[in-house]
Amino acid sequence: MYLSPWLATTISHRTLRDGYRALPAYGFAVQSAQLAYRPKSPVTLGEAERTEVEAFLETIDADDDVQNVFVGLAG
Numbered sequence: 431m432y433l434s435p436w437l438a439t440t441i442s443h444r445t446l447r448d449g450y451r452a453l454p455a456y457g458f459a460v461q462s463a464q465l466a467y468r469p470k471s472p473v474t475l476g477e478a479e480r481t482e483v484e485a486f487l488e489t490i491d492a493d494d495d496v497q498n499v500f501v502g503l504a505g
Contacts, residue, residue, distance in 0.1 A: 469502030 450463050475483060483503070491499050 466498075467500040472502055472504035474504040 450460050453460050480503070483501075487499055487501060490496055
């Protein structure tokens with residue numbers, strides 16, 4: 431059974447592990463799973479501030495040692 435390439439939900443790491451192990455018994459093939467962070471209080475920035483923060487984040491993301499960047503900015 432195929433659902434989606436991206437299924438996001440808020441769960442604990444223990445629930446993720448248990449679900450990852452249990453899904454094949456129900457006909458699902460788990461291709462990947464990972465933990466991510468979602469901000470509880472997203473921050474809204476003005477255009478100038480947002481441009482500055484985005485430039486900073488691009489610089490960090492360009493570093494080969496950085497794997498993931500999580501930010502608490504509102505859409």
